[in-house]
Amino acid sequence: MRSVPAGAGEPSAPAVAGEQSVSAGVAAGATFGSRLAAAMRVHGRLCVGLDPHPQLLTDWGLTQDAAGLREFSARVLEACTGRVGVLKPQVAFFERFGVSGMQVLSEVQHQARAAGLLVIADAKRGDIGSTMAGYAEAWLNPEADFGADALTVSPYLGFGSLQPAVEAAARHQAGLFVLGLTSNPEGQQVQLARDAQGVTVAGQIAAEAAAASAALTRAAGEDPGAAELGSIGLVVGATTARLAAEHRIDLRAGRMPLLAPGYGAQGADAQALRTGFGASYPSQVLVNSSRGVLRHGPDPVSLTRAIESATADLG
Numbered sequence: 595m596r597s598v599p600a601g602a603g604e605p606s607a608p609a610v611a612g613e614q615s616v617s618a619g620v621a622a623g624a625t626f627g628s629r630l631a632a633a634m635r636v637h638g639r640l641c642v643g644l645d646p647h648p649q650l651l652t653d654w655g656l657t658q659d660a661a662g663l664r665e666f667s668a669r670v671l672e673a674c675t676g677r678v679g680v681l682k683p684q685v686a687f688f689e690r691f692g693v694s695g696m697q698v699l700s701e702v703q704h705q706a707r708a709a710g711l712l713v714i715a716d717a718k719r720g721d722i723g724s725t726m727a728g729y730a731e732a733w734l735n736p737e738a739d740f741g742a743d744a745l746t747v748s749p750y751l752g753f754g755s756l757q758p759a760v761e762a763a764a765r766h767q768a769g770l771f772v773l774g775l776t777s778n779p780e781g782q783q784v785q786l787a788r789d790a791q792g793v794t795v796a797g798q799i800a801a802e803a804a805a806a807s808a809a810l811t812r813a814a815g816e817d818p819g820a821a822e823l824g825s826i827g828l829v830v831g832a833t834t835a836r837l838a839a840e841h842r843i844d845l846r847a848g849r850m851p852l853l854a855p856g857y858g859a860q861g862a863d864a865q866a867l868r869t870g871f872g873a874s875y876p877s878q879v880l881v882n883s884s885r886g887v888l889r890h891g892p893d894p895v896s897l898t899r900a901i902e903s904a905t906a907d908l909g
């Protein structure tokens with residue numbers, strides 16, 4: 595499925611002299627958690643969301659088709675290369691164009707990884723275990739069309755249903771971000787429900803993700819207590835992080851990376867992140883911004899300024 599896209603610009607060289615690409619700075623075979631920690635050390639905690647919303651394609655003067663998607667993606671990738679460590683394509687906005695959209699997704703994911711960015715495919719996959727194995731191979735095997743560094747997954751068929759994805763993550767040195775406390779207010783109906791012992795669903799998921807993260811770190815020959823970050827993380831919204839402390843949800847266990855969408859367009863600011871995540875901020879927190887950055891395009895200077903200013907804001 596991969597091919598060199600017509601019209602897609604080659605990514606530019608890193609903006610800062612002497613900066614290494616993440617892949618060059620980390621030993622081959624390093625776990626996702628180590629690669630992510632290295633990326634955050636070099637570039638900070640901003641993850642740019644590649645969300646080609648229909649309105650953004652229009653605002654950028656692009657067509658509502660695969661050619662528009664390809665040009666949008668190439669411009670975002672060019673602005674991100676050498677400036678941020680992590681790109682999170684939102685799969686839905688590629689999937690809506692069918693096979694041709696997914697072709698562009700495949701191309702951009704491989705180009706981004708070749709340019710030294712880590713790619714988190716935001717596909718929110720989750721199914722019974724045997725089916726989950728298929729999703730995991732599709733999204734975590736680097737040789738596959740959609741091979742990414744990490745995948746967002748849904749634990750709402752039971753955390754145990756994700757086991758094949760945990761095993762695939764171990765096999766491919768990849769990562770998972772498990773939906774814990776999502777950024778949308780509706781999520782709390784399910785995520786803050788309590789069992790007979792008073793433990794929230796999100797609290798149980800966080801505990802199981804932390805245990806899986808520590809087990810993966812151990813299996814890779816590292817001491818989970820000494821590793822900078824584990825490879826199984828949680829999605830905790832920038833808008834909802836404060837609920838973790840309020841509901842005694844432990845975000846520190848397992849050195850889980852915490853993917854925090856909701857900064858910018860959904861209303862959370864840097865102060866909300868610092869207060870909401872408490873001691874987990876900054877070391878564990880990777881902050882996504884999609885529309886907050888992308889609305890500054892297509893002008894490359896405005897786009898790169900938006901990236902640099904969000905990176906500085908997040909400290």
Ligand SMILES: O=c1ccn([C@@H]2O[C@H](COP(=O)(O)O)[C@@H](O)[C@H]2O)c(=O)[nH]1
Pocket residue numbers: 643645684716775776777778829831855856857858859860882883884885886
């Ligand atoms: O809890 C969640 C999980 C994922 N998302 C995704 O992140 C981006 C946010 O986009 P913005 O434009 O910065 O609001 C988008 O792809 C969501 O699907 C989330 O928002 N919340």
